[in-house]
Amino acid sequence: MYDLAIIGGGPAGYTAAEQASLNGLKTILFEKEQLGGTCLNVGCIPTKTLLYSAKQYHNALNARKYGVEAQAVSFDYQKMQQRKQKVVRKLVAGIKQRLKNDNMTMVSGRAVVVSHDEKTIVIECGGEKYEAQRLLIATGSNNFVPPIPGINGNADVWSSTEALSATELPASIVIVGGGVIGMEFATLYHELGVKVTVVEAMPSVLPQLDPECVSLLLDKYKKSGIDILTSTKVLAIDGKKVICEPQGGERLTIETDKILISVGRRANLDGLDNLKVDMERGAIVVNDMMQTSCKNIFAAGDVTGKIMLAHVASRQAEVAVGYMLKLIPLQRIAYNAIPSVVYTNPEIASVGLQERDLKGENCVLPIEYEVKSLPMTFSGRFVAENEGETGLCKMVVDKKNKTILGVHMIGNPCSEFVAAASFAVRMGYTVAEFRQVVFPHPTVSEILKETANIE
Ligand code: FAD
Ligand code: NAD
Helix, strand or coil: CEEEECCCCHHHHHHHHHHHHHHHHHHHHECCCCCCCHHHHHHECCCCHHHHHHHHHHHHHHHHHHHHCCCCCCCHHHHHHHHHHHHHHHHHHHHHHHCCCCEEEEEEEEEEEEEEECCCEEECCCCCEEEEEEECCCCCCCEEECCCCCCCCCCCCCHHHHHHHHHCCCCEEEEECCCCCHHHHHHHHHHHCCCCEEECCCCCCCCCHHHHHHHHHHHHHHHHEEEECHHHHHHECCCEEEEEECCCCCCCCCCCCCEECCEEEEEECCCCCCCCCCEEECCCCCCCCCCCCCCCCECCCHCCCCCCEEEEEEHHHHHHHHHHHHCCCCCCCHHCCCCCCCCCCCCCEEEECCCHHCCCCCCCCCCEEEEEEEEEEHHHHHHHHHHCCEEEEEEEECCCCEEEEEEEEEECCCHHHHHHHHHHHHHCCCCHHHCCCCCCCCCHHHHHHHHCCCC
């Protein structure tokens, strides 16, 4: 009998496994594909590795702006792909190494929950049965395939996983869905010279982000030749043709080499048919301690359908295991201070509340607020390293008590210092408290302090 069984070896599963086993719980982890899950194998890491290669190429092409002449600049996509695989292998091996200890058992294969009651969970994998006192479900999510005629069985239609594994670049691509995956792939392909068209159903791409930041990105992307069709529905796909209809406009047909579908992901409930826990909109319902409606069954990561990010998955896993171990009895996740980054070029990074959360029809907190806002060019380091680029830093502040509620930025490399803003939001810092923090000079991070300094 194991103390804890974990299904899924992504950021939620491997974080939980490491913490539980090192703290003395006899732990068993089931993984049907590769340790590291979506994030390491077909998500965060491979996309950012390819994006970095694309950025290097783009920078070499534009080196003249910095007084550097680079001649006959070219790239080899297969070498980029090989390097991506090397990075993934290295990181997966690192996770395997971290999970080697006397309390850990790892099983390769698809786990199926056979039965469960208040004392025991029975799991079957590869013809063997395993029993555990507790279960953590960390089965992640899958690409959502929308019911658009012509997708199924069409080899020219890719998910992000297929796009990542293709060894040849397409000549042109239509990206259906201008969310995070869509805009990161738009960046990758565009920087490598592929003709990119993004088709987004909503009035704007990246609709969940601060509109001012998104509009600065769009100005740049549209000028650089990416076609972005918003408020546009894809009606059908016919081979290499995408038939779409802009709201109130004429139907149009776009001929393209490949089509990427990136319209969201859904909780993966594979192997969980016999699980009797509360579900809502296809995801597992959990309380603040990541506990399901059954006391000995927990869930963490994308399968909970909350915020589908790797750092949320691993934090949820820490909270679940912390609760099982009674380490810190009441640790909770501060969902109000989760940073998020879109790895476009320039990057967009944000944390906390936006203006739209504080006013209008979707208001979640009806309070008076103020916005402090500065162009990124107020940072000397930004000017030194971002020739001809613009950027923005916005701080949303409670007007009455001056608490920092949210920070929204566009400009490289804001992904690297948004954690400082998360810290401020998490700890409930006021602007006056934040001003006392010393930032190293010259760094782009100083833009946070400059913005806080605005009276
Ligand atoms: P997963 O990582 O999906 O892991 C679940 C694991 O469970 C899988 O390995 C699966 O094989 C296994 N499994 C499922 N069912 C069973 C079963 N029955 N038996 C055994 N094993 C099973 N997030 C970020 O924060 N930053 C990013 O930059 C980022 N980029 C992304 C780019 C792309 C293209 C994609 C698709 C996602 C990206 N994400 C990013 C999201 C991130 O990958 C997920 O939020 C994260 O992986 C969720 O972790 P998880 O542990 O919940 O699930
Ligand atoms: P998403 O929810 O970010 O974006 C989906 C987009 O598709 C939305 O803009 C939506 O309006 C649009 N859409 C939906 N149906 C459509 C249709 N029929 N036609 C046209 N557009 C349509 O989802 P995603 O980009 O697929 O990403 C999935 C998850 O992966 C997200 O939750 C995201 O957080 C995570 N992810 C994170 C990162 C990162 O942190 N940098 C990178 C990639 C993915």
